[in-house]
Amino acid sequence: MTSASDTQGHTTHPHPARLALTIGAIGVVFGDIGTSPIYAFRTALALTTADGAEVNEVLGVLSLALWSLIIVVTVKYVLFLMRADNHGEGGVLALTALARRALGARSVIALVLGASGAALFYGDAIITPALSVLSAVEGLKTLPGAGHMFGDDLILFLTIVILLALFLIQSRGTAHVSKLFGPVCILWFLAIGALGVYHIADEPSIVRAISPYYGVMFMATHGQMGLFVLGAVFLTVTGAEALTADMGHFGRGPIRLGWFALVAPCLVLNYFGQGAFVLNAVEAANAAGRPVGDQDWFFLMAPDAVRPWLIVLSLAATVIASQAVITGAYSLTQQAIQLGLLPRLRIRQTSATQAGQIYLPSINWMLLAGVLTLVVQFRTSASMAAAYGIAVTGTMVVTTCLAYIVVRHVWGWSRAKAIPLIVPFLFLDLIFFGANILRVIEGGWVPLVVAAVIGFLIYTWVRGRGIVRAFESRQSVPLADLAAALAKRPPERVEGTAVFLTANPDSAPGALLHNLKHNKVLHEKNLVVSIRTADRPFVGPEERTTGKIIDDNFVTVVLTYGFMESPDVPSDLGLGANKAKKVLNPALTSYFIGRNTLKPAADQGMPLWQDRVFMFLQKNASDPTDFFHIPPGKVLELGEQVTV
Known part of the structure; x- marks a missing residue:
């Protein structure tokens, strides 16, 4: 479900479609x-209630939460970052x-930032389902x-059962049940x-x-504990990245409308309500001469008769939130594959009508293993919150840095204009990141370990592919030279069409050279096909195929796909099942793919242990x-041995 947009990313939906x-x-x-x-509010307040909560502490924590929503979500994401889109698509990649x-030739820094943001996202993707579902149960x-x-x-046990069922x-896909997500979440926001x-x-x-005075005074009077509370307060804005990551599916306008018309007001009202409920409890406790300890304020604020229904609704809402993160992990992985950051993984379309409905088995099971490990390890939402x-915050720091590059080099702003805009956001991100780093020992190490592992795999894959491409480049022969040589000394010809897949259409593919060397034949028609990934999410049919007669x-044929599309080579070559697009005879077509055998070496390329990871x-x-x-x-697969 991709929104219509112009080149600036402005949505052009008619009113009924915009509402939907x-x-x-x-x-x-x-x-x-x-x-x-x-x-979120309970976790932040619990850090100050060990010796009993005070009125100014409740007001201080609530003020920090409200201004985090205003500055981080509303100003930074909704009003600013949603303008920094890539043909209507957002998100770190x-x-x-x-x-x-x-950046052109200087794009390595952007690639490193993007890979770091993607790696950190996977840490978030295993914590969100675990924490949200466990807290609801x-x-x-x-x-x-x-x-x-x-x-x-x-x-x-109940949490594990729900999570197992979800994964x-x-x-089977979620195209049918996803129609209920909107109405259920609207009911949820109205209820809270x-x-x-x-x-x-x-x-x-x-x-x-609402006055920032209480938040500032809280931080000024609580020292290091204030930083711990600030780290917990950040839980109120987790999920802000989704506002830009899902822009391509819904458009900037509908997301902004949903935020200002429903989501933001309901969140603010609920946090105010929790704060008022706690203040009542503090006053009652002070009158009775006893302290107020940590309690599940969100559920306790519901009247007894309503509470069971609120629990059921919260379970539905947290499952929907988990589903959104899982789907986001699938989408991010597909983008990473297309951009060359990860090896090809099996991608299944789960809907015939919605291109965004995909399923990656390997990612699904890895997420499930991580989620279950977290639940069993931490056991309670209070202990798990430290890991969140x-x-x-790491992803937000990366996003802000990338936004500076976009503002400076895409929008063409001068440093004098770009730096005053970006630095305050980056400063705030770094403060939140520093506050959360303080909780590494309590559980914050989990997403860092996950991100480090994913980052290492990305680095190994990119470096290994670079070594293989360098080898192939050294062994390559210009296609024009080979064509001229074969014109002078024609080999044996066989009927049909040969499609040779290669990364560089100007060089003779290795599979073609091996076929000539060993089989000593050439097909009647020979297509040298290269797959390119554009720097935008989708590519129109008119730009898909470009050809050149040697x-x-x-x-030579170059097929160009957006980084959110799945390649379909036969269809786009006119060899698919669609009779209207059929140009060549599929029955007389063979595909040749170069598949080299990798050989590890301690004295070349990467270290031996890293060679084995790349080979895996x-x-x-x-x-x-x-x-x-x-x-x-x-x-037909043909290749040779490559030392990595």
């Missing part, structure tokens, strides 16, 4: 940030592609008259907003927290016949 996209965006884009009230095009402990039945072990249904209004009336003075912020024997990635990459949609019975 806004409803869809509320269900997908805002799931993560929309479920933060379940645990879309910005990377845009920045690399702008923990609401069962607050059931009036039945909460004592739900001990930690039962809560853990097991991924292969209403709960907030219900309790604001009990303590109207809570609106004082680092990955998200001579009567050879034609190469060996387990998806078969090119699957990735390029080539009929498996029509493929």
